[in-house]
Amino acid sequence: MAGPRRILHRLTWLGLAMGASPSVVLACSVCQGGTADNRIEFILTTALLTFLPLGLIGGVIFGLRRRYLSLAQQETRDDVPRIPPRDSASATL
Amino acid sequence: MAKVQPLPVRYQIVPHGVMGMLIFVVTEAMLFAGLISAFLIVKGAASVWPPPDQPRLPAEATAVNTAALLLSGAVLFWAGRAFDRDREAAKRPMAAALALGMFFVGFQGYEWVQLIGQGLTLTSSTHGGFFYLIVGTHGLHAVAAIAALAWAFRGLLAGTLTYQQLAPVQIFWYFVVGVWPVLYMLVYL
Numbered sequence: 001m002a003g004p005r006r007i008l009h010r011l012t013w014l015g016l017a018m019g020a021s022p023s024v025v026l027a028c029s030v031c032q033g034g035t036a037d038n039r040i041e042f043i044l045t046t047a048l049l050t051f052l053p054l055g056l057i058g059g060v061i062f063g064l065r066r067r068y069l070s071l072a073q074q075e076t077r078d079d080v081p082r083i084p085p086r087d088s089a090s091a092t093l
Numbered sequence: 094m095a096k097v098q099p100l101p102v103r104y105q106i107v108p109h110g111v112m113g114m115l116i117f118v119v120t121e122a123m124l125f126a127g128l129i130s131a132f133l134i135v136k137g138a139a140s141v142w143p144p145p146d147q148p149r150l151p152a153e154a155t156a157v158n159t160a161a162l163l164l165s166g167a168v169l170f171w172a173g174r175a176f177d178r179d180r181e182a183a184k185r186p187m188a189a190a191l192a193l194g195m196f197f198v199g200f201q202g203y204e205w206v207q208l209i210g211q212g213l214t215l216t217s218s219t220h221g222g223f224f225y226l227i228v229g230t231h232g233l234h235a236v237a238a239i240a241a242l243a244w245a246f247r248g249l250l251a252g253t254l255t256y257q258q259l260a261p262v263q264i265f266w267y268f269v270v271g272v273w274p275v276l277y278m279l280v281y282l
Contacts, residue, residue, distance in 0.1 A: 041137035045130035052126050056119045067106045 113153060114261035119270045121234065125272055128230060129279060132223045143220045148211035151204060152281045158200045158278050162235075165193030169242075173263050178254065180249065187246050190266070194239045200233065201232055206240035231269070233274055238262075239268045 107115075136142050143149070172186035205225075213221045245262045248254030 035138060037137040038134060039137075042134045045133050049123075049126055049130055053119070053123055056122055060115050060119065064106050068104065071106065073103060 100248070108257040108260060110257055110261040111264065114264045118264060121268065122272070125227075125230070126228050128223075129275070131144055132227060132279065135219055135223065139219075141210070144218050146210060147218050147220050148213045149280055150208070150281045154200075155204065155277060155281055156198055158204075159274060161193050161200070162197045162273055165190045165197065166191065166267055169263060169266055173259065176254075176259060178248075180254075184246075184249060187242070187249060191220060191239065191242050194235065194242060196268070198232060198235050199234075201228070205229055227276055231273060234272075235269050238266045241265055 168186045169190040172183045172190060175186060176183040208224075211223065215222055215225045241262045245254055245259055248258060
């Protein structure tokens, strides 16, 4: 059997084995023995740690894009040279 | 004759210091998110929080301290606006922001001394451990931000401070100010 097919074959069997015993592969460390509050906190903080970096990075990219569009619009309006000097005022916030 | 293609134009959208500080602040936000996450899970597992045998945290006094820190953020914003128009006008608000920041850290130190005297230590309970870890991490950031602010203020007095230098310091201070109310609500209330 070829290499990639053999890996796929093994992964399929591993997936089936994991599906047959979900308690063994459960990622939630408090879902089995924790209290209800504990479970809710775990889920909420998992969501926080998942979405916070996406939101922060997305926010930075959104802010930079808005700043770029604002500069480009200003440049068109003012008819200033296309290549601003490195220490120009347009390089500031 | 082949047509000459113009070189692509590169804009500096924000100063390099601002970009670096934004990346740093994002990583620091994740540090605090991790600490908050661990704290909330441990707090959720406890039947009573804070533990009955542990001293209560001074929520009212710290609310005043929180107001001082928020005010320092607002005053620094005002200083930044003043800096754009007239650098001389930025001196007083920046000095006020620095003084308020130092008051915040000094008050936190006084509060810690009181709490240690009452028996709340790093090893007295998970409550104490998380309190000193989370509030201490924020305190370290506040001290670093005050040092940066003092450096910027010195430059302002000497007339050498540029906007490219001030903007990253402002961002760092806004982060220190902005994260504190979240920590206060979670840890103290």
